[in-house]
Amino acid sequence: MIVITGATGSIGRALVAQLAGQDVLAVSRKPADLGVRHAVGDFTAPETIGRLLSPGDRLFLNSSPFPAFAERLNEVIDLAAEAGVAQIVEVSVRDAAPGAALSAGPHGEVDEHLRASGVPHAILQPTGFMQNLLGEVRGDRFHGSWGTGGMNYIDARDIAAVAAALLTRPVGASGSYLLTGPESPSHEEIAATMTGVLGRPVSYVDLPVPEMAARLAGQGIPEPFATELATAQATLSRTGWAEITTAVEEVTGRPPRTLAAFLADHADAFLPAS
Ligand SMILES: NC(=O)c1ccc[n+]([C@@H]2O[C@H](COP(=O)([O-])OP(=O)(O)OC[C@H]3O[C@@H](n4cnc5c(N)ncnc54)[C@H](OP(=O)(O)O)[C@@H]3O)[C@@H](O)[C@H]2O)c1
Incomplete structure (x- = not known):
């Protein structure tokens, strides 16, 4: 199963659409009709997301920032590791690093935690x-x-296309992708x-x-x-x-x-x- 958090967002909606026909569970804080199975989960209560995860699942980890964003997402990563999730594809930001300005700081903390988690992963670091x-x-x-x-x-739809490709192909080597x-x-x-x-x-x-x-x-x-x-x-x-990268085309086979x-x-x- 592919569990999609942030499913109601600009990336999440496009990802749900691009994964039509796959075994998908969409997650957001309130019930939402996205045309696929949906569950309510809130990152501020990490167990509400952790309980949705089963061994072998692929997890798309994405949320807009909120207070204590890094702490709560890191708890979800730990719960995903305990559950035996096969892969986490996470949305971060370009130049994410602990201590960096705006959301790049908390994103950097989550990226570091994910790299150390032992869970196979892909860290997506998109530009604006x-x-x-x-x-x-x-x-x-x-x-x-x-x-x-x-x-x-x-275009957020191209971030979704990268995520869709990574979540549906066999889990590969872990790494980061600067998406432009x-x-x-x-x-x-x-x-x-x-x-x-x-x-x-x-x-x-x-x-x-x-x-x-x-x-x-x-x-x-x-x-x-x-x-x-x-x-x-x-x-x-x-x-x-x-700076422009070729990552979108390399992963999806078509230019952004x-x-x-x-x-x-x-x-x-x-x-x-x-
Ligand atoms: N905008 C940019 O230029 C830019 C650039 C680089 C990176 N980013 C990163 O991209 C990510 C957001 O992208 P997006 O397109 O998904 O944003 P979005 O369109 O604002 O959607 C945010 C999603 O996060 C969910 N969410 C928010 N708080 C939550 C919580 N406490 N628990 C569970 N779900 C929660 C929302 O679901 P609900 O329906 O529950 O509200 C929604 O699905 C952020 O991490 C941001 O830092 C943004």
């Missing part, structure tokens, strides 16, 4: 998700502190691609970090997270998040989706503000 852009465009513009550097984005999309445009270039694909002008407005942090705070993101997020934007596109393809598939979600 194209899906993030859906929430950022307001009418004809979007804001950020990205500056002029290139930034790589990946095929191009690393500046945010001005992203705006130009949006303009072309969506058929209406979209512009990118670059803001100094304090102004971007205030804007994020105004959208409900609490401090100090708002400032950390704006600071991360200002540094990421200068510090290597433009372009930004233009992602935008065309989600054009309805970018309707102008009324």
